[in-house]
Amino acid sequence: MDLRNSMLLALLLAVTCSVAVAYDPLDPNGNITLQWDVISWTPDGYVAMVTMNNYQQYRGIMAPGWTLGWSWAKKEVIWSIVGAQATEQGDCSKFKGGIPHSCKRTPSIVDLLPGVPYNQQIANCCKAGVVSAYGQDPAGALSAFQVSVGLAGTTNKTVKLPRNFTLMGPGPGYTCGPARVAPSTVYWSADHRRRTQALMTWTVTCTYSQQLASRYPSCCVSFSSFYNSTIVPCAKCACGCGHHRGHAECIMGDSKRALSAGVNTPRKDGAPLLQCTSHMCPIRVHWHVKLNYKDYWRAKIAITNFNYRMNYTQWTLVAQHPNMDNITEVFSFQYKPLVPYGSINDTGMFYGLKMYNDLLMEAGPFGNVQSELLMRKDDRTFTFSQGWAFPRKIYFNGDECKMPSPDSYPYLPNSAPSRSRIASSLASGLFLLMLLLVV
Incomplete structure (x- = not known):
């Protein structure tokens, strides 16, 4: 019984410490939230808008920028990406004709550099992966790209959420939780006269720990x-x-x-x-x-x-x-x-x-x-x-x-000695005088 209690206590301490490591008392609600919105279905999958929202008040992502990764739940592939790119194509040898952008089971995605052709851009992309701190520049505290996913299922019930999300910003330090289904995101048209919503939405929350970095x-x-x-x-x-x-x-x-x-x-x-x-x-x-x-x-x-x-x-x-x-x-x-x-x-x-x-x-x-x-x-x-x-x-x-x-720390010098210090100095002087007379 004592051994079991000891093991439970050790587990509780481990969980508590792991949570505390990622907690910032000066920015308790700071995190980076990934929002994955399915905006249309395709013959073998879907098109999604992926948005990275930095809610950290004073921590941004500097050059060379972020790298986002995950593991596919099934055998999904990336047919194309707008506003970002996968770092590796992987083995696409089984495809005849059209070749996917990436066939990796664990793709790594990076932002594009500024100045890429207009047809490769979307809003809030192409900033070399640099994301501002929310407290400094809310408009610059997000990054986005659009991805077309194949072999993924074509309904809310057949689509499986990716797993094991990772975020490098640009070095280590971020820990991402599991993807969770969220209420569908609502979009307004440019003239704010028409409202649409995503077909499916899930979110991932990533928190930073300096000790992990x-x-x-x-x-x-x-x-x-x-x-x-x-x-x-x-x-x-x-x-x-x-x-x-x-x-x-x-x-x-x-x-x-x-x-x-x-x-x-x-x-x-x-x-x-x-x-x-x-x-x-x-x-x-x-x-x-x-x-x-x-x-x-x-x-x-x-x-x-x-x-x-x-x-x-x-x-x-x-x-x-x-x-x-x-x-x-x-x-x-x-x-x-x-x-x-x-x-x-x-x-x-x-x-x-x-x-x-x-x-x-x-x-x-x-x-x-x-x-x-x-x-x-x-x-x-x-x-x-x-x-x-x-x-x-x-x-x-x-x-x-x-x-x-x-x-x-640099101390503040006293302008005049205090009475206690004067008395102490006099007592020390008398003691030394008596000691000399005795000798």
Whole structure:
């Protein structure tokens, strides 16, 4: 009986931990939902519109973009795709005459590049797999393609839902649940005078876990302040030291190789080429407490890219700080408060201004963006002591960054010693004097 209880407890803990890993307390409802709408029947299957909706507030999908995969339930084939393509055709030797686009039992689908011929496009396709975060750009937070499926059945009862959905965005981290039949999607005509609906609809929900994406963080945070000359750097080996993601290779920022041709060329496997640093992170976020006014205080944020092979398009930064509800002005960044629970306003999302600094360049002289925040003081809680002026958490592109140790924060020097410290110093002096006299 004890063994059975132990096994049940272990199973419960495993399930709880697996759910908790994919849960983001700052974005509790964030996910990517795949919507598969059957819009017409064909002689041996159907035509479907597949839409990827990103409901994550501050996590998008960057280049080289998403890859969507699944396993067919029967012996289905893909006759054609508009707005995307399968990476492999597979074995189509049994077909005579018309050859399917893909005969793979486990197809992998990728988005098309911008600029493909018009007859290969549909709405919301062809963005190289780049999908914006919903909180940053709702209109750009979706991607779609149209697929014609054969050998699939031609009624709601004979069509079988695909299984084992996978999503790479572009690296690992997403876990997809099973496909579930949903109420048929309703479509409106362009003039909103006619309403139609899908013949059949199913959805798949995919959630992100940073722990599944990598065992190491992808960014780190450093601190400084006007009231202390100490600069708190990123922790040593904050993102690992040459033991993952190809980090064994790094180059010095002042070396000739950093200026040579081909250094900024991305690799197919996404392996970075980092500037050699003590932290070995692709991204560093620096928070500087800059100025103190009577009713306001000012902080500066600087984001530096140390990866020579990566441009961060439509980047996002999330900061959690108790004074976020009193932000008065943000210079050169866009700002949006995040209130996941409807009451506590201590989290905000920052992102670049379009066509100005929404592209964070690769490592080098232009590989940084920065802004300043002006915040009104709250007399009940505001203080510069005990590291209060520094953020509690920082996220870059949806991944939580490695923070400095709290005991290393720049401290606020005392203007005058307290009475207790004076008394303690006098007592210590008298003790030393007595000790010397005895000797």
